[in-house]
Amino acid sequence: MTTFQAKIYVTLRPSVLDPAGTAVRSGLEHMGYDNVDQVRIGKYVELSLSAESEAAAAEQLDRMCDQLLANPVIENYRFEISATH
């Protein structure tokens, strides 16, 4: 078994409104940053998992994202995996 480090990025689908992003953009504008646009807020998850291979880790991460870490109806996800030594 190898230990892998995974970085998972969960983002709202482009068609889904992002009220938190709109609020941050508005807050930035009130602070004087009026050159900022298209603020979208997502989640960033780091975890480690042990698996037989990188392919097995990726397959498990896909299931974990679909079942718990992301809401596939409104969110997309992608991840990066690296073996830790």
Place this chain on the structure above:
Amino acid sequence: MTTFQAKIYVTLRPSVLDPAGTAVRSGLEHMGYDNVDQVRIGKYVELSLSAESEAAAAEQLDRMCDQLLANPVIENYRFEISATH
């Protein structure tokens, strides 16, 4: 002025407890994923901003993160900038 796309990663400092990460790890364990460890949950922000140069964009992003996007007392941040054409 050039438009830059920024990807900002906000993570809890290693010394700060992450109850949400602990809850996700526990949830994954209950779902049968007992090979997962060290779950840490952060924020991922995408935005576009216009600036004279990449250095100016980076300098502004630093200020925006310190003032609004991250809490420097408990969080670290890093970002990537790319010019959009």
